[in-house]
Amino acid sequence: MTVKKPEIETIKTDILVIGGGSAGCMAAIAASDAAPDLDITILEKANIRRSGTLATGMDALNVVAVPGISTPEEYVEGTDLDHLRGIIEEDLHYVLAEKSFAMLKKLEQWGVEFEKDDTGQYVGTPTFYGPYPGNFTIPMAGLDLKLILSREVAKRRITVLNHTITTSLLSDNNSVYGSCGFNI
Incomplete structure (x- = not known):
């Protein structure tokens, strides 16, 4: 059996938000509103439309x-x-x-x-x-609160990488500059 070597892709972004629950979506929205010229990316292990503790609304x-x-x-x-x-x-x-x-x-x-x-x-x-x-x-x-937040994320052209699991943070001298993860 031959195991296919996974593709490694480097993605550059100005702001990386790990987690696309309500807090992650709001953090990305706030960052975009404060600095619309920055490139913002959300990594989410599920899909931001129905993820996090508010997936079923509130x-x-x-x-x-x-x-x-x-x-x-x-x-x-x-x-x-x-x-x-x-x-x-x-x-x-x-x-x-x-x-x-x-x-x-x-x-x-x-x-x-x-x-x-x-x-x-x-x-x-x-x-x-x-x-x-x-x-x-x-x-x-608030049944559709996450759908509303994901729509606001999309309006701001924030990059969302759904089904992407973060496995580790990249750091140097106690400063985080990125993360590693894989997309399923």
């Missing part, structure tokens, strides 16, 4: 401080629960709650639908149990 966007409904301060107050002490970084949670509404609006522009009442106000649901104020969970029709 039903809500959590940690959203919607103006008029809740504030980042209320969110931080709600995370100050006895069983969370020492785990939660208040400054990180404040920034997350503060910036999340802008992300909701961006997702909405891309076609994600969020639940609203008859007046057009977002419907927030309680996030914490007990006497803590604020509704930080906004229900959404």
Whole structure:
């Protein structure tokens, strides 16, 4: 039996994103929006259209401080629960709650639908149990969230190498400059 030697291909890119789940897609989109002239490549072990933990969608966007409904301060107050002490970084949670509404609006522009009442106000649901104020969970029709993100990736002409498994990182002096992988 003769074993065929695999082809070795070198691909050059300015930014390499390993993983095409929601975080990888958002990282590539943000990089492209910040520097549209750079060449960006995503390596994904499956297919970005339905990969990652959001492959089957999601039903809500959590940690959203919607103006008029809740504030980042209320969110931080709600995370100050006895069983969370020492785990939660208040400054990180404040920034997350503060910036999340802008992300909701961006997702909405891309076609994600969020639940609203008859007046057009977002419907927030309680996030914490007990006497803590604020509704930080906004229900959404997110079944096709990954399809929407993959469409946004394609609009930006980001190269996607689906079914490509990363096997190692290439580094020199503690600086990563690439990766090795194989396509199945």
